[in-house]
Amino acid sequence: MEVTMFEFVTRWLVCLVLLAVVVQSERTIKNMANSLFEERQAMLVWLFVNVCLAVCTAIMMGLK
Numbered sequence: 001m002e003v004t005m006f007e008f009v010t011r012w013l014v015c016l017v018l019l020a021v022v023v024q025s026e027r028t029i030k031n032m033a034n035s036l037f038e039e040r041q042a043m044l045v046w047l048f049v050n051v052c053l054a055v056c057t058a059i060m061m062g063l064k
Contacts, residue, residue: 011061018060022053 029049033042 015057015061018057022057026050 026046026049030042030046033045033049036042037045
């Protein structure tokens, strides 16, 4: 199936918005994780959340 220009631009804009939300939420998540957990655990929690966000983004991009 061929992706139209409109679909491509729409997806691109959605990705930009998602990226902005992720960057903003990352700061919040990192601060929250740091206050809840020790340093090493906080990094693991932060990485886990990042992986989840990346997977969700990939799934959303894959959907047509």
